[in-house]
Amino acid sequence: MPKTGIIIDRPPDIVWEVFTKPEGWKKWWGGDLKQVAPGWQDGAKLIWADGSTSEISGFSRQRMLQFTSAWMQTAFRFTSKGNHSTRVEIEFAPRGGAAFNDGGQAHKASLASSLEKLKRYVEVGICWFCKTRPTVASAVVEVKLRGNGEVERMPKHERTIRNEVTIRVPRCALCKSKYRKARHIDEVGKLVVFILLLAGCGLTTVIGNLGTWFVVLWLIALGAMCVGILFGFGYWKDKVLRGIEEKQAVDFPEVQMMKEQGMEVTWWSRP
Numbered sequence: 001m002p003k004t005g006i007i008i009d010r011p012p013d014i015v016w017e018v019f020t021k022p023e024g025w026k027k028w029w030g031g032d033l034k035q036v037a038p039g040w041q042d043g044a045k046l047i048w049a050d051g052s053t054s055e056i057s058g059f060s061r062q063r064m065l066q067f068t069s070a071w072m073q074t075a076f077r078f079t080s081k082g083n084h085s086t087r088v089e090i091e092f093a094p095r096g097g098a099a100f101n102d103g104g105q106a107h108k109a110s111l112a113s114s115l116e117k118l119k120r121y122v123e124v125g126i127c128w129f130c131k132t133r134p135t136v137a138s139a140v141v142e143v144k145l146r147g148n149g150e151v152e153r154m155p156k157h158e159r160t161i162r163n164e165v166t167i168r169v170p171r172c173a174l175c176k177s178k179y180r181k182a183r184h185i186d187e188v189g190k191l192v193v194f195i196l197l198l199a200g201c202g203l204t205t206v207i208g209n210l211g212t213w214f215v216v217l218w219l220i221a222l223g224a225m226c227v228g229i230l231f232g233f234g235y236w237k238d239k240v241l242r243g244i245e246e247k248q249a250v251d252f253p254e255v256q257m258m259k260e261q262g263m264e265v266t267w268w269s270r271p
C-alpha cells in the first residue's frame with residue numbers, strides 16, 4: 001500500500017485528541033466530517049456532510065485508525081517519537097474495482113498536504129492549555145530562552161554569543177481569561193489575609209490586657225482564620241483553572257526541546 005507520513009511536534013495523546021475532533025477535519029482533511037456514530041470505535045460510521053459514509057475497519061486508541069469508503073481504504077498510524085513528537089503515517093489502497101492510473105502519486109501528494117495541514121492545526125491552531133479551543137493571537141504566551149553563551153574565538157579576543165529565542169505558546173481566549181481571573185483571586189486572597197493580620201495584631205494589644213491565655217487563644221484563632229481564608233481562595237482558584245491548571249507555558253514541547261539543548265527560560269509573559 002502506498003503511504004506518506006509526517007512528524008508532529010506533540011505527544012500522541014494530544015495529536016489523537018485533536019485528530020478525533022470531527023469539527024477539525026474540515027480544516028485539515030478537506031472532507032467535512034459531520035458525525036462519528038456511535039463514537040470512535042471499530043465498526044463505527046463516519047458520516048460526511050455530503051451524506052456519504054465510511055466505516056471504521058480498524059481501531060486502536062492513540063495508535064491506529066482505518067476507515068473504508070466505497071473506493072478507498074485509508075489507515076492512519078501514530079507512533080510516539082521521544083517525549084514530544086508523534087509520527088503520523090497514512091497508508092491507502094483503492095478498492096471496489098477502483099484503480100489509480102498514476103500509481104497513486106496524485107492521491108499521495110494530496111494526503112501529504114492534508115498531513116501538513118494537520119501538523120499546523122495541532123501545533124499552532126489549538127490552544128496548548130485546554131487542547132480544545134482554537135488559538136487566538138492576542139492570547140498567546142511568549143516564553144524567552146537564552147543559550148548558555150558559546151564562546152567564539154576571534155584572532156585577538158573572545159566573544160560570548162548569547163543566543164536568545166522567543167517561543168509563542170498557543171492559547172485560546174477563554175484560557176487567557178481563566179488565568180487572569182485565577183491571578184486576581186490569588187491577589188485578593190493575599191490582600192485579605194494581609195489586612196486580617198494587620199487588624200489582628202492591632203487587636204492583640206487590646207486583648208493583651210485580658211491576660212496571656214487570651215492572647216494565645218486569639219493568636220491561634222487568627223492563624224486558623226488566615227489558613228482557612230488562604231485555603232478557600234486556593235479552592236476557588238483551582239475551580240477556575242479546572243482542566244488547565246497542570247499545564248504551564250514552560251512545559252510546552254518547543255520550550256522543553258530548547259531546554260534539553262541547554263537553553264534556559266529567562267522570561268515569560270504573565271497571564
Ligand SMILES: [Zn+2]
Binds near residue numbers: 127128175176
Ligand atoms: Zn484553551
